[in-house]
Amino acid sequence: MTTATTKRQQSGDPLISVDDVTFGYGEVPVLESVSIDVDPGSFVGLVGPNGSGKSTLLDLMLGLRRPDEGTVSLFGEPAHKFDAGERIGYVAQDATKAARDMPITVREVVEMGRYPRRLFGRFSAADRQAIEDALEQVGITDLASRRVGRLSGGQRQRVFIARALASEADLLALDEPTVGVDAESREEFYGLIHDLNATGLTVILIEHDIGVVTTHATDVACLDRQLFFDGDPEEFVETDALSQAYGKDQHILQHDHE
Numbered sequence: 348m349t350t351a352t353t354k355r356q357q358s359g360d361p362l363i364s365v366d367d368v369t370f371g372y373g374e375v376p377v378l379e380s381v382s383i384d385v386d387p388g389s390f391v392g393l394v395g396p397n398g399s400g401k402s403t404l405l406d407l408m409l410g411l412r413r414p415d416e417g418t419v420s421l422f423g424e425p426a427h428k429f430d431a432g433e434r435i436g437y438v439a440q441d442a443t444k445a446a447r448d449m450p451i452t453v454r455e456v457v458e459m460g461r462y463p464r465r466l467f468g469r470f471s472a473a474d475r476q477a478i479e480d481a482l483e484q485v486g487i488t489d490l491a492s493r494r495v496g497r498l499s500g501g502q503r504q505r506v507f508i509a510r511a512l513a514s515e516a517d518l519l520a521l522d523e524p525t526v527g528v529d530a531e532s533r534e535e536f537y538g539l540i541h542d543l544n545a546t547g548l549t550v551i552l553i554e555h556d557i558g559v560v561t562t563h564a565t566d567v568a569c570l571d572r573q574l575f576f577d578g579d580p581e582e583f584v585e586t587d588a589l590s591q592a593y594g595k596d597q598h599i600l601q602h603d604h605e
């Protein structure tokens with residue numbers, strides 16, 4: 348996408364490197380000896396049953412929490428020292444639900460993604476163009492002056508993706524982004540994420556629907572405190588990692604397939 352991304356892709360260094368990480372909230376262990384790399388340009392689907400530590404691992408990857416043991420590097424730096432806001436578009440669980448109460452327009456949300464790049468507190472012509480391009484890329488130009496709170500869940504998701512694009516993020520991190528979104532909008536949404544990944548944007552997606560993950564992801568990581576599987580989606584469906592990780596919670600998967 349950007350020149351910086353291209354350079355990193357050429358260098359072949361992982362964009363995120365999690366090395367032998369252990370983490371707990373107080374005495375409660377959540378992650379145990381987890382090691383995983385996220386390569387530039389990849390689309391990593393992070394799956395596992397409820398409470399298996401997916402959101403926690405994402406927090407650690409983005410430097411929002413520090414591991415008890417092990418190390419996490421992000422863009423080649425210790426993750427907790429990195430100012431993640433600059434190069435990462437993060438759509439947290441419930442982010443769009445919170446947006447229901449936002450008394451601001453779609454364009455204003457997308458502009459926020461561009462704030463850090465302003466010079467002397469003002470948008471340049473290039474900034475304005477980047478904002479328009481981001482709106483257009485996710486197909487919400489005609490919604491630009493609408494209030495975010497008045498949009499559907501699927502439309503709000505697009506607004507947040509556009510904000511990430513306006514910031515020229517190198518990495519898009521999505522935590523169950525389509526909860527509560529209807530099947531058609533959901534399919535369209537993942538088509539959009541697929542296309543963005545094809546342009547070089549690295550994607551990490553937490554998602555219970557294994558079908559979505561195996562269709563779009565280039566890598567699957569299956570977690571339940573430990574990493575059960577990390578690799579090719581096709582191999583993943585052939586191994587017993589699914590039943591090992593989900594065990595009695597397999598109904599979660601079936602439910603999402605319906």
Ligand SMILES: Nc1ncnc2c1ncn2[C@@H]1O[C@H](COP(=O)(O)OP(=O)(O)OP(=O)(O)O)[C@@H](O)[C@H]1O
Nearest residue numbers: 372375377395396397398399400401402403404440
């Ligand atoms: N801030 C917190 N303080 C204490 N415990 C927490 C906190 N956040 C999460 N946990 C616990 O850590 C474990 C892992 O939670 P996490 O949200 O990472 O799992 P998850 O795989 O993302 O779950 P889900 O699929 O249900 O969203 C759970 O047992 C959860 O209750």
